[in-house]
Amino acid sequence: MRAVNPYLNFNGNTEEAFNFYKSVFGGEFVTVMRFGETPGCESMPETEKNGIMHIALPLGSSLLMGTDVPKSMEQVKFGTNSSITIDAESREEADRYFNGLAAGGKVGMPMDDMFWGAYYGMLTDKFGVQWMINFDSRIK
Template sequence: MKAVNPYLNFNGNTEEAFNFYKSVFGGEFATIMRFGETPGCESMPETEKNGIMHVALPMGNSILMGTDVPKSMEQVKFGTNSSITIDAESREEAKRLFDGLAMGGKIGMPMDDMFWGAYYGMLTDKFGVQWMINFDTRNV
């Protein structure tokens, strides 16, 4: 397996969410496509044509991807069915990413040293996406 890349679905606020993630992780979008620019979406309601059909934000060796779900489809219901885990390269990076993602969100488990040898924390960001931040302290 070369990589596992998370793909997030949003109810019309993908651009806001990905600009937030870009502010936390840095980098530039590899791709950002709108429904109105996409073949086959000509008959889509004008109010949805500015929505994000596909966005890709490189993060290390992975890519965080997402889309707006058109109102004509079943709307996204965020819950406890998925999390994104980030293995940080340092304690400082883990803390920076955790603090950035926690802005406006809800901390489930603050960053702390864990019995299994990691500096670890859990949170749900302001868009309802669950994150687990991990730094393996055994290999320092």
């Protein structure tokens, strides 16, 4: 397996969410495709043509990807069925990601040393996406 790439669906605010994630993780988008630029979407309502059909932001050797779900489809209901786990390379990096993602969100478990030996925390960001941030100095 080369990579595991999380794919997030949003109800029209993908661009806002991904600009937020870019501000936390850095990097540049490798892909930004809008519905209005996509073959087969010509009959889509004008109000949805500027929506994100596909976006990708590199996170280490993986990609964080996402899309806007058109209003003609069943809308996204965020819940507790998924989380994105980030294995940081240092405590400082873990804190930076955690604090950045927590801005405007809700901390479920602050970053702390855990009984299993890792430095770990959990949060839900302001877009309803759950994150687990982990740093384990025993892993190289």
